[in-house]
Amino acid sequence: VKHPLQNCWALWYFENDRNNVWENNLKEIASFQTVEDFWSLYNHIKLASELKQGCDYSLFKKGVKPMWEDEANRRGGRWLISLEKKQRPNELDRFWLDIILCLIGEAFENSDEVCGATVNLRSKGDKIGLWTADATNGNAVLEIGRRLKERLRLPPKILIGYQSHKDTMDKSGSVTKSSYTL
Numbered sequence: 001v002k003h004p005l006q007n008c009w010a011l012w013y014f015e016n017d018r019n020n021v022w023e024n025n026l027k028e029i030a031s032f033q034t035v036e037d038f039w040s041l042y043n044h045i046k047l048a049s050e051l052k053q054g055c056d057y058s059l060f061k062k063g064v065k066p067m068w069e070d071e072a073n074r075r076g077g078r079w080l081i082s083l084e085k086k087q088r089p090n091e092l093d094r095f096w097l098d099i100i101l102c103l104i105g106e107a108f109e110n111s112d113e114v115c116g117a118t119v120n121l122r123s124k125g126d127k128i129g130l131w132t133a134d135a136t137n138g139n140a141v142l143e144i145g146r147r148l149k150e151r152l153r154l155p156p157k158i159l160i161g162y163q164s165h166k167d168t169m170d171k172s173g174s175v176t177k178s179s180y181t182l
């Protein structure tokens with residue numbers, strides 16, 4: 001018998017095709033709800049670091065689209081880990097697997113607040129985001145952020161910021177203000 005997960009999760013892939021509108025580039029690849037089915041999917045697909053620039057993986061609870069507008073996301077935000085270019089070869093894949101295992105293993109106390117996570121491959125520096133449901137729930141956001149830093153063993157000097165999706169959407173210029181920084 002396979003070991004069931006508490007939730008069903010879906011893996012999405014974003015391919016940066018400039019001929020399509022953004023949403024049409026977002027495809028659900030597969031979903032799983034057992035440990036065994038997770039590992040067979042993970043071992044079957046490319047590592048995040050092997051994706052082309054401009055592409056993303058997202059792992060979200062089944063039924064939640066990895067986009068701001070989804071009902072489960074629109075009042076929420078994300079903890080953002082911005083990586084340096086040199087971190088792609090050695091750290092990106094470990095960070096992404098660690099965050100996935102936190103998700104499917106329900107590592108966060110406020111796991112109901114967790115929607116999913118996204119990894120963006122970008123030439124200016126890769127990003128990993130952990131999306132939560134309610135940007136105004138400071139206690140849950142901070143518990144999740146603290147646990148995230150612990151579980152990814154991020155050195156204290158690496159700061160992560162939490163931005164509501166509303167602020168990200170309304171961002172003026174290149175930097176979105178953070179509601180929380182850890």
Ligand SMILES: CN(C)c1nc(=O)c2c([nH]1)N([C@@H]1O[C@H](COP(=O)(O)OP(=O)(O)O)[C@@H](O)[C@H]1O)CN2C
Nearest residue numbers: 021022023054056066067068069070120122124127
């Ligand atoms: C429904 N809808 C259109 C829509 N819904 C969305 O949920 C959503 C978008 N659009 N996104 C679009 O991608 C651009 C790059 O963001 P990026 O996070 O890839 O980051 P970079 O600027 O490529 O580093 C964003 O500026 C935005 O245009 C991003 N996004 C999450």
